[in-house]
Amino acid sequence: MRTVRFPAPSKEYDVVIGNGAVSVLGTEAKKLCPGALKALIVTETNVAPLYLDRVKNELEGAGIEVTDYVFEAGEKSKGIETIAAMWNRMAEAGFTRTDFVVGLGGGVTTDMAGFAAATFLRGISVIQIPTSLLAMVDASIGGKTGIDIAKGKNQVGAFWQPSIVIEDISFLKTLPDEVFTEGMGEVVKHAFIVDPELLEKLERANGSIREDEALLEDIVAMNVSDKASVVKEDENDNGRRQILNYGHTIGHVIERDSGYTKPHGICVAKGMGIMIDACVRAGFLDAGTAERMKDLMKLYKLPVSDDITPEAIVAGAMNDKKKRGGSISVILVNKPGQAEIKKMSPEELLRFLSK
Ligand SMILES: NC(=O)c1ccc[n+]([C@@H]2O[C@H](COP(=O)([O-])OP(=O)(O)OC[C@H]3O[C@@H](n4cnc5c(N)ncnc54)[C@H](O)[C@@H]3O)[C@@H](O)[C@H]2O)c1
Ligand SMILES: [Zn+2]
Structure with a gap:
């Protein structure tokens, strides 16, 4: 304990x-x-x-x-x-x-x-x-x-x-297996945005953390510290706390379009997968790191893509409460542990997401 x-x-x-x-x-x-x-x-x-x-x-x-x-x-x-x-x-x-x-x-x-x-x-x-x-x-x-x-x-x-x-x-x-997997969406998110050590630990555990109570306690504690490190700088979500929305701008649109039948953590994973691909295309993330991130998600049975169109994402994101003024805050990860908040106009986001 x-x-x-x-x-x-x-x-x-x-x-x-x-x-x-x-x-x-x-x-x-x-x-x-x-x-x-x-x-x-x-x-x-x-x-x-x-x-x-x-x-x-x-x-x-x-x-x-x-x-x-x-x-x-x-x-x-x-x-x-x-x-x-x-x-x-x-x-x-x-x-x-x-x-x-x-x-x-x-x-x-x-x-x-x-x-x-x-x-x-x-x-x-x-x-x-x-x-x-x-x-x-x-x-x-x-x-x-x-x-x-x-x-x-x-x-x-x-x-x-x-x-x-x-x-x-x-x-x-x-906890049912699928609900546990859903929680892994947020765990992987924390690893990507602030905690490369957690990422390595999850890789070493090779997809099985449920059975090992000590390991699970470790992983939960690392996640709590990760969230604490972000919230202590920006409790009211006006600045850095927004990095916790990595994968969420897109994830929320997928979730809403499904009438909230698709689980939150799964939609976030899909959103992260789409962001990873877009970041590689835009030259923000190298292909090897992207591969490593997606491999980790697959290891924990998370999806890494969705067939939603860039147009549908942008239309949905414009209705999201997270949008401020005319621009959308998009969270990018250029390297595990390094997240950045980028404001994009709807046109910029559309270009960023289009293949
Ligand atoms: N406040 C925040 O910062 C924040 C962050 C992320 C998500 N959320 C909210 O959290 C909600 C999703 O959370 P969730 O996935 O835990 O949903 P949930 O509370 O619906 O729980 C998921 C399922 O697991 C079952 N369950 C929970 N604990 C169990 C246990 N120990 N054994 C067996 N079954 C158990 C529940 O009955 C439910 O069927 C959403 O409403 C989301 O908006 C809030
Ligand atoms: Zn979430």
């Missing part, structure tokens, strides 16, 4: 990572949420039967009264009605500003638990317990919380940092 400090400018907190890490919950909650009498555990129908009792026992053991709210698993629940139900549950249970929320689940859960906490009584504490690989390495850390609306994903939300993030590696055992 180990602790990585997450130094977000607005709030520094610990990310505790390891097999059995959930056992620190009771003590840490008492310490970090002084005066708390009540907690709302937010979780969903797949995760509740597996881990809800365990988490509840930890809190009750520390003398905290627990209420839970279990929603139907899946992105389709990530809306305002689910949040309203959480607000009502807390109000009915008589929560005050010193009480707190626990998010137990994948990124859908941690995004919503964070948003409910950010908004209830103008903000109460949240403790995140991510259970998917994607939520451990990405969604539950860094303080972005939110929900979807009809017009698009994550269009409403708040920056709200957790008090602590507890990542119990043993929870990953029950």
